[in-house]
Amino acid sequence: NLLASNQHPVRLWMRDPQQAQAINENRQNPRYLKGVPVLDGVTATTDLAAVIAECELIFVALPSTALRTVLTSYADALRDKMLISTTKGIEANTFMLMSQILEDIAPFARVGVLSGPNLAREVAAHALTASVVASEDQALCQEVQTVLHGPTFRVYASRDRFGVELGGALKNVYAIIAGMAAAMGMGENTKSMLITRALAEMTRFAVKLGANPMTFLGLAGVGDLIVTCTSPKSRNYQVGFALGEGLSLDEAVTRLGEVAEGVNTLKVLKAKSQELDVYMPLVAGLYAILFEGRTLEQIIGGLMSGEPKTDVDFISIDGF
Numbered sequence: 001n002l003l004a005s006n007q008h009p010v011r012l013w014m015r016d017p018q019q020a021q022a023i024n025e026n027r028q029n030p031r032y033l034k035g036v037p038v039l040d041g042v043t044a045t046t047d048l049a050a051v052i053a054e055c056e057l058i059f060v061a062l063p064s065t066a067l068r069t070v071l072t073s074y075a076d077a078l079r080d081k082m083l084i085s086t087t088k089g090i091e092a093n094t095f096m097l098m099s100q101i102l103e104d105i106a107p108f109a110r111v112g113v114l115s116g117p118n119l120a121r122e123v124a125a126h127a128l129t130a131s132v133v134a135s136e137d138q139a140l141c142q143e144v145q146t147v148l149h150g151p152t153f154r155v156y157a158s159r160d161r162f163g164v165e166l167g168g169a170l171k172n173v174y175a176i177i178a179g180m181a182a183a184m185g186m187g188e189n190t191k192s193m194l195i196t197r198a199l200a201e202m203t204r205f206a207v208k209l210g211a212n213p214m215t216f217l218g219l220a221g222v223g224d225l226i227v228t229c230t231s232p233k234s235r236n237y238q239v240g241f242a243l244g245e246g247l248s249l250d251e252a253v254t255r256l257g258e259v260a261e262g263v264n265t266l267k268v269l270k271a272k273s274q275e276l277d278v279y280m281p282l283v284a285g286l287y288a289i290l291f292e293g294r295t296l297e298q299i300i301g302g303l304m305s306g307e308p309k310t311d312v313d314f315i316s317i318d319g320f
């Protein structure tokens with residue numbers, strides 16, 4: 001809709017012919033965005049080859065588990081196209097971020113990511129929103145800013161594609177913990193502690209992977225962490241909330257009926273943090289709750305009784 005309202009013709013690729021026809025006829029997508037009119041400039045279609053051939057700029061919004069499978073046979077068609085991932089996940093086994101998978105599939109495409117505090121429902125409802133486009137390709141960033149900018153949506157640019165993308169993927173895990181804490185009636189101090197220690201933890205991990213920690217101070221880092229850890233509109237938060245109400249993980253995911261990337265990210269992140277020997281007590285704690293039968297109280301108890309630590313890892317003061 002943002003693109004269409006800037007007079008750009010838009011193709012929306014989807015799998016289900018009935019859904020595509022319904023969107024084209026009724027101008028609504030009631031399963032995912034009830035009550036939001038789909039503008040006339042958007043045409044839904046199931047023909048991916050035709051969409052790729054017709055479009056110069058492609059926003060890839062597939063769930064992380066589907067991205068490689070869906071696009072892998074289109075390598076030649078994607079040559080020279082501008083591909084922007086909006087997917088916030090990490091591939092199991094390879095630990096690749098989505099734009100890295102796009103590069104892998106289509107080495108001659110131009111690749112970037114769009115990430116930030118961007119709850120889909122609020123973007124669709126024209127809540128004032130900011131996002132980040134990140135790519136080493138400056139012209140690509142400018143193009144994305146130009147086509148998306150409007151009265152309610154503003155795009156900032158970054159050269160740090162890896163840091164921006166990593167921030168978007170990691171925060172989902174902490175949103176599950178935040179939702180859980182909310183359901184269990186934990187205090188505002190506790191919620192703030194969890195968010196801030198989450199930022200410390202994700203930054204520590206990112207630095208170990210060679211990312212720039214300053215990126216985590218931006219919209220795609222702390223910005224997205226705040227919105228996802230505080231909003232009941234976040235699906236990861238909702239999964240956490242359901243867990244805090246006593247549902248099992250399967251029940252929580254089934255009740256949601258949409259993608260909550262944090263569940264898969266948790267598994268790959270736990271394994272990677274062990275492999276790299278990065279201290280991530282929140283990730284290890286959530287993993288222990290979901291897969292080893294521990295409780296949130298036990299995990300928070302562990303945090304509170306751990307050996308004294310410094311507040312911010314990257315400030316070194318003599319004697320600390």
Ligand SMILES: NC(=O)C1=CN([C@@H]2O[C@H](COP(=O)(O)OP(=O)(O)OC[C@H]3O[C@@H](n4cnc5c(N)ncnc54)[C@H](O)[C@@H]3O)[C@@H](O)[C@H]2O)C=CC1
Pocket residue numbers: 014015032061062063064066070086087088089118119120121257258259261
């Ligand atoms: N919804 C949001 O507020 C935001 C979502 N994202 C990211 O966008 C990505 C997608 O999430 P949503 O669209 O929100 O999830 P969703 O659960 O609302 O929708 C996922 C869509 O992907 C389709 N899909 C699933 N498997 C597919 C396949 N193999 N081939 C083609 N289509 C397939 C589903 O039919 C559904 O239409 C996630 O990585 C999420 O983190 C990023 C920013 C905001």
Ligand SMILES: O=C(CO)COP(=O)(O)O
Pocket residue numbers: 088116117118119120172175224227228233234235236237259260261
């Ligand atoms: O990434 C998002 C907001 O920026 C959406 O978060 P959820 O996937 O948890 O709904």
